[in-house]
Amino acid sequence: MKRMIVAVVLGFAALLSGCVVKETRPLTKLEAVQAKVQIPEAELLDVALRHFDPGVPANLVNDEEALDKRRIYPDVRSAESRLLPMRLRTTLETSGQWGAVRAVPEAVQFVDVIVTGRIIESTGSRLELAITATDASGRIWIKDRVYSSDADLGAYKTDASLRARDPFQNVYSQIANDLVTARDELTAVEKRELRHIAQLRFAQDLDPRSFDGYLQKSADGRYRLTRLPATDDPAVVRITKIRERDAAVIDTLDGYTQEFSDQLFDPYGSFRRTSREAIEREDKARTQAMTRTALGAAAVLGSIFAGSNCASTDYNCRRIDSAVRTAGAVGGVAAVMSGIQKFSDAKVAAQEVKELATSFSSEAAAQTIEVEGRTLKLAGTAEEQYREWRRLLAAIYREENLPAPNP
Amino acid sequence: MMRTKHGLLAIVAMTLAACATPPVDQPPSLPSPTSPPTGGIPAPPSLPTPSSPTPESGSGEATTADERREVLDKSLDDSLGEFDKTLEEEQRRTAAERDLRTASTGGAASEGAGRAAAEPGSREGDLRSERGMAAGRSENQAGDRQDRGAVGAGSGAPNRGVESGDDDDIVARRLRRAAEQETDPELKEKLWKEYQDYKRNAKGG
Numbered sequence: 375m376k377r378m379i380v381a382v383v384l385g386f387a388a389l390l391s392g393c394v395v396k397e398t399r400p401l402t403k404l405e406a407v408q409a410k411v412q413i414p415e416a417e418l419l420d421v422a423l424r425h426f427d428p429g430v431p432a433n434l435v436n437d438e439e440a441l442d443k444r445r446i447y448p449d450v451r452s453a454e455s456r457l458l459p460m461r462l463r464t465t466l467e468t469s470g471q472w473g474a475v476r477a478v479p480e481a482v483q484f485v486d487v488i489v490t491g492r493i494i495e496s497t498g499s500r501l502e503l504a505i506t507a508t509d510a511s512g513r514i515w516i517k518d519r520v521y522s523s524d525a526d527l528g529a530y531k532t533d534a535s536l537r538a539r540d541p542f543q544n545v546y547s548q549i550a551n552d553l554v555t556a557r558d559e560l561t562a563v564e565k566r567e568l569r570h571i572a573q574l575r576f577a578q579d580l581d582p583r584s585f586d587g588y589l590q591k592s593a594d595g596r597y598r599l600t601r602l603p604a605t606d607d608p609a610v611v612r613i614t615k616i617r618e619r620d621a622a623v624i625d626t627l628d629g630y631t632q633e634f635s636d637q638l639f640d641p642y643g644s645f646r647r648t649s650r651e652a653i654e655r656e657d658k659a660r661t662q663a664m665t666r667t668a669l670g671a672a673a674v675l676g677s678i679f680a681g682s683n684c685a686s687t688d689y690n691c692r693r694i695d696s697a698v699r700t701a702g703a704v705g706g707v708a709a710v711m712s713g714i715q716k717f718s719d720a721k722v723a724a725q726e727v728k729e730l731a732t733s734f735s736s737e738a739a740a741q742t743i744e745v746e747g748r749t750l751k752l753a754g755t756a757e758e759q760y761r762e763w764r765r766l767l768a769a770i771y772r773e774e775n776l777p778a779p780n781p
Numbered sequence: 782m783m784r785t786k787h788g789l790l791a792i793v794a795m796t797l798a799a800c801a802t803p804p805v806d807q808p809p810s811l812p813s814p815t816s817p818p819t820g821g822i823p824a825p826p827s828l829p830t831p832s833s834p835t836p837e838s839g840s841g842e843a844t845t846a847d848e849r850r851e852v853l854d855k856s857l858d859d860s861l862g863e864f865d866k867t868l869e870e871e872q873r874r875t876a877a878e879r880d881l882r883t884a885s886t887g888g889a890a891s892e893g894a895g896r897a898a899a900e901p902g903s904r905e906g907d908l909r910s911e912r913g914m915a916a917g918r919s920e921n922q923a924g925d926r927q928d929r930g931a932v933g934a935g936s937g938a939p940n941r942g943v944e945s946g947d948d949d950d951i952v953a954r955r956l957r958r959a960a961e962q963e964t965d966p967e968l969k970e971k972l973w974k975e976y977q978d979y980k981r982n983a984k985g986g
Binding site: 623629 | 860861864865867879882
């Protein structure tokens with residue numbers, strides 16, 4: 375029985391000690407597939423990247439300790455909800471596969487393809503995102519698919535390498551490639567139709583009576599094109615003018631996010647690099663602490679419970695056996711103490727990660743408030759204008775279509 | 782007496798009829814705080830109905846439907862023009878602030894340019910569409926999609942024979958973009974030169 379206990383304890387300790395080995399092979403670099411041929415204008419789809427969901431669990435919003443344990447820092451996540459889509463935007467744009475790619479707030483709706491994201495994990499050492507992509511017809515391209523990667527440590531080596539390639543570029547490249555795969559499943563006709571559907575949904579939203587009947591919404595929520603309006607239809611001309619302004623608003627909002635991203639490019643890179651180092655120290659200390667504590671406990675238990683093979687009259691053997699047991703117990707206790715010290719080191723490192731996050735948050739706070747304020751202000755102004763235009767379009771429709779009153 | 786009574790009734794009836802006339806100048810409704818914040822956005826549930834009075838219907842001297850429609854079209858154009866001014870002003874302000882920040886950070890300008898060249902898109906898309914560019918075409922090329930609504934976009938290319946970016950490969954595109962977006966004139970000049978040299982070499986090779 376005693377031997378069994380000793381075997382179990384030693385086996386457990388051996389298992390834990392196996393955790394110490396950590397692979398740090400360099401990651402294979404994944405690149406976004408570049409467009410090899412010029413895509414016809416009418417098939418070049420625009421992409422709107424909505425600001426990501428920061429992914430702070432609702433039930434933990436007020437539980438700072440629980441959030442710290444998960445390395446979720448709400449202010450950092452708030453900044454990342456804009457910063458991360460901009461990294462994806464860069465990847466999509468430089469691939470040459472898409473039309474205009476814009477980072478937009480949630481309210482923007484009528485774009486050929488809309489990508490939404492949720493941050494599951496984002497630290498200096500790991501990124502995990504859940505991505506959904508839907509086109510203007512309501513077809514789902516990617517549904518809540520999880521993309522994750524450890525950091526490419528090469529990117530952290532110098533400031534220049536950090537600027538040259540994002541530590542999580544593989545994540546963005548994989549998303550970009552999956553979007554291209556989904557798009558390539560559409561025929562040329564479907565892509566052209568998709569662009570018309572986006573424009574007609576926009577038109578219907580502003581001038582529902584003039585654009586009634588061009589789209590059909592099926593039971594599954596998908597929009598299908600039934601016919602196209604004449605290009606010289608005055609209603610189309612008016613909507614085109616408004617659509618131009620809508621695009622300009624989207625460009626301006628995107629510009630705000632771009633500016634925000636540029637301002638925080640270096641601070642965010644530094645934060646991720648230093649926090650990764652602290653996270654690595656914390657993880658290493660925690661693993662060592664667990665190993666040492668377990669091995670120490672095993673040694674103490676082994677010293678106490680291990681059976682003796684010495685004969686009762688063999689005093690020499692018994693003295694040696696006793697010395698070995700004492701040494702084992704002392705060594706075990708020392709190992710446990712060392713493990714406790716390592717737990718303490720891990721706590722210090724965890725605190726360091728938190729302080730780094732706090733420091734970055736305070737640096738980003740002013741910019742975050744500014745970009746949010748500007749976005750809301752412009753969006754509010756635009757919304758007021760759209761209301762006015764909707765009213766004018768409705769009045770024009772009445773004049774064009776209602777029978778003249780009898781004299 | 783009877784006639785006086787009828788006269789009084791007629792005056793009262795006329796006064797009431799005048800009160801029933803709908804007001805001509807109704808101020809536009811302001812957006813509610815809970816309304817969606819930006820464009821391309823769903824319509825509010827209460828669109829004006831054909832019978833509801835609007836400031837435009839029946840206003841001014843326009844008497845025929847065509848005249849009234851012309852007045853409305855003009856109102857729409859005026860409103861679009863006003864909105865353009867607001868947007869241009871906002872874009873100018875943003876660009877000026879960015880330039881100021883770049884200038885105040887000193888060496889950051891060259892650093893930023895380097896990043897833009899090394900990592901395309903890091904400053905791209907400033908307040909304009911790049912649809913044409915993504916398709917490997919010049920942004921300023923005629924026929925670029927109208928509905929992208931570029932307002933106040935300019936490449937900043939020097940007027941000395943910089944060729945169009947029609948046949949740019951990815952490296953050339955990156956260099957061109959970096960040159961377009963650089964605000965420091967000296968660096969801008971260097972980047973354009975770099976771009977032209979690259980294009981020459983690419984053609985020569």
